[in-house]
Amino acid sequence: MAALLATGLLPRPARAAGDAACDPAQVRDGVADVLGPRAARNCRRKLHGQRSERGHGIDELRFRDVDAGHARHHVAGQRRVALREGPGAERRKRRRRALARRWTELRPTLRGVGGACGAPDRRERAEGGTVPEPLIVFESNVRFVNWHRNVQVEVARLYDAWNRWSDRSRPTTRRWEPGLRALSRIVQHAEADGKRVRALGGAWSLSEAAVTRDYMVNTKPLNYVDVGLKPENVDPAYAGNPEYLVFTQCGTSVLELNRILERRGLALPTSGASNGQTFCGAFSTGTHGAANMVGSMQDYVAGLHVVGEGGRDYWVEPASRPVVSRKFCETLGTELRRDDRLFNALLVSFGSFGLIHAALFMAVPIYLLERHVRPYSYDRVRPSLSTLDVSGLDLPDGRGLPFHYEVVLNPYARRDRQGAYVRFMYQRPYSALPAAPTTTDTRVIMRPSDDVLSVIGAIGDVAPALLPYAVEELLEREFEPQDGELGTPAQAFGSTTLRGSVVSTELGVPLLHAENAVEAVLAVANDFPFAGLAAVRYVRASAALLAFTHHEPFTCTIELPAAGSQRALEAYDRIWNELERRNVPYTLHWGQILKNDPAHFRRAYGTRLDAWLAARRAFLTPAGRRTFSNDLLERAGLAS
Numbered sequence: 324m325a326a327l328l329a330t331g332l333l334p335r336p337a338r339a340a341g342d343a344a345c346d347p348a349q350v351r352d353g354v355a356d357v358l359g360p361r362a363a364r365n366c367r368r369k370l371h372g373q374r375s376e377r378g379h380g381i382d383e384l385r386f387r388d389v390d391a392g393h394a395r396h397h398v399a400g401q402r403r404v405a406l407r408e409g410p411g412a413e414r415r416k417r418r419r420r421a422l423a424r425r426w427t428e429l430r431p432t433l434r435g436v437g438g439a440c441g442a443p444d445r446r447e448r449a450e451g452g453t454v455p456e457p458l459i460v461f462e463s464n465v466r467f468v469n470w471h472r473n474v475q476v477e478v479a480r481l482y483d484a485w486n487r488w489s490d491r492s493r494p495t496t497r498r499w500e501p502g503l504r505a506l507s508r509i510v511q512h513a514e515a516d517g518k519r520v521r522a523l524g525g526a527w528s529l530s531e532a533a534v535t536r537d538y539m540v541n542t543k544p545l546n547y548v549d550v551g552l553k554p555e556n557v558d559p560a561y562a563g564n565p566e567y568l569v570f571t572q573c574g575t576s577v578l579e580l581n582r583i584l585e586r587r588g589l590a591l592p593t594s595g596a597s598n599g600q601t602f603c604g605a606f607s608t609g610t611h612g613a614a615n616m617v618g619s620m621q622d623y624v625a626g627l628h629v630v631g632e633g634g635r636d637y638w639v640e641p642a643s644r645p646v647v648s649r650k651f652c653e654t655l656g657t658e659l660r661r662d663d664r665l666f667n668a669l670l671v672s673f674g675s676f677g678l679i680h681a682a683l684f685m686a687v688p689i690y691l692l693e694r695h696v697r698p699y700s701y702d703r704v705r706p707s708l709s710t711l712d713v714s715g716l717d718l719p720d721g722r723g724l725p726f727h728y729e730v731v732l733n734p735y736a737r738r739d740r741q742g743a744y745v746r747f748m749y750q751r752p753y754s755a756l757p758a759a760p761t762t763t764d765t766r767v768i769m770r771p772s773d774d775v776l777s778v779i780g781a782i783g784d785v786a787p788a789l790l791p792y793a794v795e796e797l798l799e800r801e802f803e804p805q806d807g808e809l810g811t812p813a814q815a816f817g818s819t820t821l822r823g824s825v826v827s828t829e830l831g832v833p834l835l836h837a838e839n840a841v842e843a844v845l846a847v848a849n850d851f852p853f854a855g856l857a858a859v860r861y862v863r864a865s866a867a868l869l870a871f872t873h874h875e876p877f878t879c880t881i882e883l884p885a886a887g888s889q890r891a892l893e894a895y896d897r898i899w900n901e902l903e904r905r906n907v908p909y910t911l912h913w914g915q916i917l918k919n920d921p922a923h924f925r926r927a928y929g930t931r932l933d934a935w936l937a938a939r940r941a942f943l944t945p946a947g948r949r950t951f952s953n954d955l956l957e958r959a960g961l962a963s
């Protein structure tokens with residue numbers, strides 16, 4: 324265990340116990356509250372998957388490819404830190420062993436305190452046995468900072484949920500169970516303390532979707548994945564192939580899923596441009612890519628396992644498309660709810676129905692993407708914007724719309740000059756590439772510019788008059804032409820480690836209005852230059868009630884990443900106003916900068932919003948709705 328502690332694979336119990344021993348009031352139900360600024364600093368580092376030499380007594384840092392290990396390392400990109408011992412290692416090992424001994428001595432005391440609070444150490448299992456208590460660790464008064472540092476909040480408690488029991492052991496079967504129990508206990512803690520609670524995924528949202536000042540839950544250690552369901556776990560009416568059904572706990576990252584699926588000859592049907600989100604975090608805000616015939620990430624989710632009020636858990640799936648059998652729910656020990664409205668409300672609900680423990684989704688057989696990048700003038704791509712008719716672009720496969728179609732626009736370029744970069748990918752049958760699919764990290768065909776949100780931070784502070792030139796230089800540098808490079812989805816949508824100070828808002832408009840919406844963006848940018856660009860993508864309409872990609876038959880998404888500044892935020896305001904002036908209906912990505920106006924959300928979602936509110940009211944009591952709400956929900960008029 325000391326070795327695990329040293330590498331950070333386990334939280335540091337000695338510190339938790341030490342602090343707790345000073346003040347037994349900080350210990351409840353066998354859970355130690357870690358106090359102090361140093362704990363908060365460490366916590367921040369861990370959240371971003373970063374590790375520092377000082378904080379962990381590491382002597383030398385070097386990097387190697389990830390081959391296994393802990394979810395927290397994955398967000399740092401494709402590499403993880405490996406440790407090599409240096410001169411002070413022996414002394415530090417002795418100290419760690421002493422701390423571990425102290426923890427062993429203290430553990431009975433902590434149990435005693437928990438017991439005194441009336442918490443049973445073991446729970447009755449439905450089938451007669453007992454369930455041990457899960458390991459729960461939290462740190463108090465933590466400053467939470469999101470990936471792009473535009474959201475910063477003091478949080479009363481940041482919990483870690485683990486697939487470990489309170490004695491730190493891991494079950495050999497039902498490996499997801501401690502994590503499920505931990506989420507349930509955390510909800511009970513929040514309710515007992517009258518606090519709100521919210522799950523945190525990869526912390527990639529630029530909105531406050533994941534944030535509450537009360538209790539937040541780091542779900543990333545919950546990364547159990549099972550590929551393929553046994554026939555007895557599938558409803559007889561299910562028409563699909565059970566071998567393609569994937570059960571994943573909420574904290575599994577898109578990167579981890581890509582790696583696991585590729586080894587099995589499978590792939591995600593679509594994802595965002597890069598892979599640092601957790602699976603549940605991604606679909607909870609409606610994350611999408613540019614696979615225009617597929618839809619967004621929530622559109623291939625088949626069922627959800629959610630921990631709601633009182634810590635009770637439910638399996639939710641659509642009544643019109645049942646997937647799992649009663650036996651599956653018995654194994655999970657959960658209650659089955661088949662309900663189309665509830666399912667479609669829960670899919671994109673940004674943590675507002677409870678803590679989602681796991682999801683079941685449909686993977687597809689692995690395929691290849693043939694990738695091209697070509698520069699055009701705006702005048703040349705313009706006819707395709709509201710029609711998806713690409714016949715004027717002279718693409719390799721002729722008139723056919725590529726599987727992935729995306730236009731990145733320099734808003735300041737002359738319309739008849741190069742300033743529209745079309746990135747398109749054809750779906751091709753899978754055949755072995757020079758590098759095997761398991762080595763996804765070594766053969767990534769993604770370019771840094773693929774994640775427009777990440778590269779835009781490079782512009783930084785530039786005087787408004789110079790912005791058109793800065794954007795032009797950036798795009799010319801980043802969007803080098805590419806012609807037919809092949810890769811798997813994991814290779815095409817790889818990792819980003821770029822983290823500038825960036826803001827972004829993303830519009831969703833019906834296909835027919837796409838050209839008018841782009842014109843609105845260009846008009847504002849030229850009138851009021853800001854350090855940003857526009858990335859236009861298309862997806863099939865989503866059935867999720869609050870999906871910002873719900874516009875039929877296709878939603879055109881226009882992402883507007885910009886270097887973080889007050890000027891960019893003002894530009895967004897002007898763009899929203901201009902869209903309203905032009906009567907362009909639009910929605911906004913829940914994971915990006917949002918309007919502070921409940922009337923906007925009512926206009927944008929209409930009866931879908933009523934259905935979402937009704938589903939939430941049917942699922943949660945008023946107290947439950949308060950527990951699972953936050954400031955964003957209140958500002959959007961969705962909390963009650």
Ligand SMILES: Cc1cc2nc3c(=O)[nH]c(=O)nc-3n(C[C@H](O)[C@H](O)[C@H](O)COP(=O)(O)OP(=O)(O)OC[C@H]3O[C@@H](n4cnc5c(N)ncnc54)[C@H](O)[C@@H]3O)c2cc1C
Nearest residue numbers: 524525526527528532595596601604610611673674679914
């Ligand atoms: C570099 C970068 C690139 C991006 N690229 C794209 C893109 O290509 N396409 C796109 O659409 N978006 C993109 N985004 C936006 C991003 O995909 C979304 O904001 C996404 O929701 C972030 O996922 P996350 O795992 O980081 O979740 P978080 O940001 O941590 O959380 C998102 C929401 O999910 C909820 N949540 C998380 N886990 C759970 C759970 N277990 N139970 C209940 N609720 C939960 C949170 O409470 C929160 O409301 C990008 C963002 C960044 C920073």
